[in-house]
Each structure stands twice: as structure tokens, then as C-alpha cells.
Amino acid sequence: MVKKKPTIKDIAQMAGVSPTTVSMVMNNRPRVSDEMRDKIMAIAGKINYRPNLLARSMVNRRSFTIGLIINDIADPFYPELAKGVEEKARELGFHVILCNTNNTHELEKIQIEMLRSRNVDGIILSTVSCNDPHIRALKDDAVPFVLINRTITTPGFSEEVDYIVLDNYSGGYKAIEHLHRLGHDRIGIITGDLNSSTAAERTRGAIKALDDFNLQQDASLTKECHYSRSSAKKAAQSLLNLENRPTAIFAQDDNMAIGAREAIIEAGYTVPEDIALIGFDDIDMASLAGIDLTTISQKKYEMGAAGMEILSQKIEKGNSAKLSRIKLKAELIIRKSCGYNLYGYKKTKIIGGHVNDER
Amino acid sequence: MVKKKPTIKDIAQMAGVSPTTVSMVMNNRPRVSDEMRDKIMAIAGKINYRPNLLARSMVNRRSFTIGLIINDIADPFYPELAKGVEEKARELGFHVILCNTNNTHELEKIQIEMLRSRNVDGIILSTVSCNDPHIRALKDDAVPFVLINRTITTPGFSEEVDYIVLDNYSGGYKAIEHLHRLGHDRIGIITGDLNSSTAAERTRGAIKALDDFNLQQDASLTKECHYSRSSAKKAAQSLLNLENRPTAIFAQDDNMAIGAREAIIEAGYTVPEDIALIGFDDIDMASLAGIDLTTISQKKYEMGAAGMEILSQKIEKGNSAKLSRIKLKAELIIRKSCGYNLYGYKKTKIIGGHVNDER
DNA sequence: GTGAAAGCGCTAACAG
DNA sequence: CTGTTAGCGCTTTCAC
Numbered sequence: 033m034v035k036k037k038p039t040i041k042d043i044a045q046m047a048g049v050s051p052t053t054v055s056m057v058m059n060n061r062p063r064v065s066d067e068m069r070d071k072i073m074a075i076a077g078k079i080n081y082r083p084n085l086l087a088r089s090m091v092n093r094r095s096f097t098i099g100l101i102i103n104d105i106a107d108p109f110y111p112e113l114a115k116g117v118e119e120k121a122r123e124l125g126f127h128v129i130l131c132n133t134n135n136t137h138e139l140e141k142i143q144i145e146m147l148r149s150r151n152v153d154g155i156i157l158s159t160v161s162c163n164d165p166h167i168r169a170l171k172d173d174a175v176p177f178v179l180i181n182r183t184i185t186t187p188g189f190s191e192e193v194d195y196i197v198l199d200n201y202s203g204g205y206k207a208i209e210h211l212h213r214l215g216h217d218r219i220g221i222i223t224g225d226l227n228s229s230t231a232a233e234r235t236r237g238a239i240k241a242l243d244d245f246n247l248q249q250d251a252s253l254t255k256e257c258h259y260s261r262s263s264a265k266k267a268a269q270s271l272l273n274l275e276n277r278p279t280a281i282f283a284q285d286d287n288m289a290i291g292a293r294e295a296i297i298e299a300g301y302t303v304p305e306d307i308a309l310i311g312f313d314d315i316d317m318a319s320l321a322g323i324d325l326t327t328i329s330q331k332k333y334e335m336g337a338a339g340m341e342i343l344s345q346k347i348e349k350g351n352s353a354k355l356s357r358i359k360l361k362a363e364l365i366i367r368k369s370c371g372y373n374l375y376g377y378k379k380t381k382i383i384g385g386h387v388n389d390e391r
Numbered sequence: 392m393v394k395k396k397p398t399i400k401d402i403a404q405m406a407g408v409s410p411t412t413v414s415m416v417m418n419n420r421p422r423v424s425d426e427m428r429d430k431i432m433a434i435a436g437k438i439n440y441r442p443n444l445l446a447r448s449m450v451n452r453r454s455f456t457i458g459l460i461i462n463d464i465a466d467p468f469y470p471e472l473a474k475g476v477e478e479k480a481r482e483l484g485f486h487v488i489l490c491n492t493n494n495t496h497e498l499e500k501i502q503i504e505m506l507r508s509r510n511v512d513g514i515i516l517s518t519v520s521c522n523d524p525h526i527r528a529l530k531d532d533a534v535p536f537v538l539i540n541r542t543i544t545t546p547g548f549s550e551e552v553d554y555i556v557l558d559n560y561s562g563g564y565k566a567i568e569h570l571h572r573l574g575h576d577r578i579g580i581i582t583g584d585l586n587s588s589t590a591a592e593r594t595r596g597a598i599k600a601l602d603d604f605n606l607q608q609d610a611s612l613t614k615e616c617h618y619s620r621s622s623a624k625k626a627a628q629s630l631l632n633l634e635n636r637p638t639a640i641f642a643q644d645d646n647m648a649i650g651a652r653e654a655i656i657e658a659g660y661t662v663p664e665d666i667a668l669i670g671f672d673d674i675d676m677a678s679l680a681g682i683d684l685t686t687i688s689q690k691k692y693e694m695g696a697a698g699m700e701i702l703s704q705k706i707e708k709g710n711s712a713k714l715s716r717i718k719l720k721a722e723l724i725i726r727k728s729c730g731y732n733l734y735g736y737k738k739t740k741i742i743g744g745h746v747n748d749e750r
Numbered sequence: 751g752t753g754a755a756a757g758c759g760c761t762a763a764c765a766g
Numbered sequence: 767c768t769g770t771t772a773g774c775g776c777t778t779t780c781a782c
Binding site for chain 2: 082085087089090095097104108111118128130132145146147148150151290294316317322323333
């Protein structure tokens, strides 16, 4: 019943030629007569031949598969990035194996090992931490890879790896700058996982801005937290319970900002009247009417697609490919959650919106 | 520089044994002396041996890879489902290749072909349409597969395929029933792609409810649409422009409801005071304060995980696995977008919420 | 307990 | 233009 899949050999036999000839036809090589080519293609079509890519991979040492390793596909930041990777991959003839790490080094290690065992041609990786211990082996063993979204900062090594990330430092700076321009001087900060490069950089940028604008911060205003809605919510709650609570909160990603927003609303405050709120990433949700989250933009799809493009270069050219160290520009997206929705910081009443500019 | 990856042969040589023995050790077969086993494992560890899964797949005819084919990973319905698949797959020892179809049969076909060429052990598929032409070949060729979220309805064939979906019919019914209980008798319906089983069933359920409650509908109230925010927005706009506009709208997924909501707000109306709005799927966004979308729930993660479990059974047992035809229960989630947030339909004022029950 | 040989399906020399 | 041979890395009889 379960008839064996037809192989190149079967076709060869039916066509009265050698497997080699069939192989050449299947790979569109020249040196085959047109009649032969047609005959073989006809047979292949008739018996519904499908080349065995595994076998091909074995001899070619190319699997046309890449691995995409991210924290969590259900985190609203990643789906678009994954889509960018997938679509570009398809365009370039690759398939992508999706791997979650749940933000743990252990799982990341397992995933990398498995992908390598599967002979993927390369790996796109959003690192768990900025001192990720598993990257070095990739480099040493000449496995093509590119870091995406999150990179590493290991001194002496981070300069040698390909990456494409946002300019998180300036993003963090801009977030605080915006709040400062609106007159805030007690700004709560809820950080992402500080061992990730994104949160570390966003925080660094934020602190620089705080310094530049002479906003001395007491430590209680910065809550070390994680990239999750629930933990951000808790952090926001403790910020709200401070004796001298902040008038604005910078949550280091939009998902966390949503969590902070929940805390604010549940505490009976309103955004932005009582508390201004700024996020990061510009995920889909941020732009919904009623959410209107001011944030720092990220081109997630483009990042994914570009990452795949770079990886493809690495795969093709091996070591001779030039290093790609790309920092995408971070842009402030002004909506209503900080009390303004106009560019240029001109004070205006918003019809039907929540605006409070009488500070 | 790029030293070849060590193989079983290398180990054999170093240990002074045959490749067979090494293979047996690697596969935890008995009949090998403990000393030999230890020696081989030690060498493998030292030279950092990693089995070549491609080679293994070739001889075993098992790749421990499955394909997941969905419309679009960036559609907010899918990430959680994908996560369910991925995590269960990992638990069972599989890797998953992620494929988008962008809701086109052409791409779906290409993806299926590629996956089969790659010798995946099975496929989890959210069909493009309920008469999907590419399923039959899978069945005929005994490729293990399970339909997820969307199934097929082809008479005489649909009974023979495994699937796990929501009970969309009763979901559609409940949506209308809810609106009816709240007193609405002019209900706009914005459908998903009607060639998909989900939209077809939701619509069928909705129509049945309309009938049951003697709500005669004129055709202009039903807008045939697509599962996209933008098209739903347009559909909602035309609904709002109707001479006798509906007092409630049933959008067949939450993402579309968000689109409809935009249209409603931009037209200067409010939800639910002017227009009640009900969605479907219970995506993350639906529960945000300020959105508060009443909807029909779907356990997306569980659906993905269960789908993977079923597929694994099919893979293990082949044809002897019993057919799984699972319909998950659809539950109404009452929030504020229809004017109530209390269970039991008791009229109550909601503090701080938008409620209008003086109809 | 261990090894020799064959083969999974395909492609890459090299011949002719 | 086409065929022969060898081999990718692994597992699987079947001997010993």
C-alpha cells in the first residue's frame, strides 16, 4: 500500500538512461539533449517524482535550511520579525526551523546543538544574554550566523560577529528626552532583562539622558525587571506606591508598558493625566485607539528580512563575506500616552483624546 | 582552517574499533561492553562529536522534523498556536519548519511540496480553504498530517482526515445569541474569508441564531470580507453608512473587530453606546483595558500542542492510529464592548466602564 | 561483543 | 552528450 517514493534511479530505468543523466536534468545542467530532457521530465511528472533533499544535502553539504532562535514567538515583538525572516528565506530558497529559548541559556544551547546536528546552513539568533556563552563556538566552528535584535557585548569578541539590531542606546535616550521635554523630572524606569543587550543599552541611553538634563534620580525610581507584562505590572505597582511617585514611566518594551498601564489603571490613575507612559518597539497594540502608546519604533519585519539577507551572504561567501554590524535608527513615535500627539511638541488640545498640558 | 566535522568513522579509528560499534554506542544499544562504551563516549566528548542527523534520517527514514503551515505568523491568532506546536514538538523530539501561505493555494502547494521533499515526518496545516485541493494527495501518499484551526468540508473526504478545530458553528451562534439577548435586532456581520471553514461555520452558526430568534436580516447587513484588519475596517464603514445602520456588529475575528472598532471610532461613534461589537478568538489585545472586546474564546496554545500530539501519534502508528476529529468548545467571553461585563446578563452599571443598558 | 559489507538517494569527478 | 564509479555519514543485517 505505502509504495516507496520514486527515486532518480526509477526514472533512469524507465527512461533507459543512467541516474547521472536524470540528476543532471533535475538540476538543470546543460550537457543533456533536449529530447532526453523532455523525456525525463515527462516521466518525472507522470510518476510524481520529488527529489529527496536530504540525500542532496548530504552530498552537497548544503541543507538550504536555517534556524531562527528567539525567546518566544508568542511575545508580540517576534512574529513580525519571524515573518520577515521567513519570507526572505523563501525568496532565497531556504526553509526556517523555528526555535524558542524561553530566554534560558540551557534551551538555547540545546537548540543550537540540534540545529547544528541537522546541518542547517546558518543560524539567526536573538541572544539570551549579552555575554552569551554559546556564540563563540559558532564562530570557532565557522557556522554562519547573524545576531538579530539582541547582540553580545563581550569585549574583544563582540566586534567580530555579524549583527543587526536597533540603536537601543539612542532609543533609550530619546524616550527620556521626550519625557523631559514634557516637563517630567521624576521618571520611573522599568527595565527589561538587564543581561540582554537591548535592555542594557536602553538603560544606558536613559541614564545618559537623565544626566544630560540634570535629572538626578534616586535609585528607587528604577525597577530592574523582565520583558514580560506581568512582571512589569508588578514593578509599576511598586513605583506607584512610592511615597513620592513618578509622574512618568518609561517601560522598556511595549508589552511591559501594557502591563504598567494595567497597574496604573487599576490603581485608579489615568494615562497620561496622572502618569505619562512611554514604551519601546511599537508593536501592533501600541497604535490602537484607546491605547495610543507613545513609543520608540522598530522595523521588525525589515530587521528579520535584512538579517536573513546577511546570513545568506555569510553562507554563500563564507569567511570572505564582510562583517555586517548594523544598527537601525530608533525613532520616537508620539501618540497620546505622554500627553501629546503632535510632532514638534506644540501644545494643542486633542479632540476626544486624553490630553493634559496644563502642568 | 575549516576542519571537517568529526564522524563516527573518526571516532572508530581513534578507539580502534569499527564504525558499527560507535554507532551502537551513540544509539544506546545494548551489546557493547561498558569499557568500550565509556571509551567511545570519552572520545566523542573530547572531539566534540555531533551526530549528523541528515545521514541518520536517510537510513532511518525519519527526519524528526515536521512542517507547520499557517496563513501568516504575524496574524495575532497564530503565534500562540505556533508556540504550542513548537513546545510540544520539542518535548517529543521534533523540530518544526515554519511556513506561511499568505492564504494562497499556490504558496500552500509550494510549501507542501518542499516539506515533502525535505522528508518531514508529518505536517500540521491550517488550510487555505475548505475545499483545499492539496490535502487529498497527502492522504493518498500516506503523509501523516493533521488539520488545525481550519479544516476541509469536502463531502466524502472530510470525514477521513484528522483535525483539531474550534466548534466554530456554535461560536457563531453564541455571538449572535449574545447580541440578541442584549436587545439588538439589526446586527451587522463582517465575515472572514468565506472559503475557509472557520468563517463558513461561524456564518452558518450566526444565520441559524438569527433564524431561531426571528431576526430577519436584509442582505446588506452581511459583509463578505477577509481576515484582515483593513478590509474589516472598510466593511464596517459601509455598514455604518447604511441608511438604517446596525446597532451591533459581529466581526468574525478579533483582529477584524479591531478594524471595525477603528471605523466606528473614526466615524464619531462609540463602542458600545452607539454600536455594540463582538469579535472572535480572544486574542491578547481583546482583553486590554480600553479595548475590552467581548468575544468567543479559543485556546490557541492548547490547540497547537494537541495538534502536535495527534500528529506524533499518526507518525508513530501510521494508518493504524485512530482518527482524531476534535472540536474544541467555544465559549463566550463577556467584556464591555457589547455593553455588559457581567455574566448572567444581569443589568448593572459598570464603574468607569462604558455601559449602556437603557435600550 | 564486535566487524564487514551493503545501501539510504543523490551528485561529482572522470571517462568515453 | 551519456555512463561508471565512488562516496556523503550513518545504520543494519549477518557473520564471527
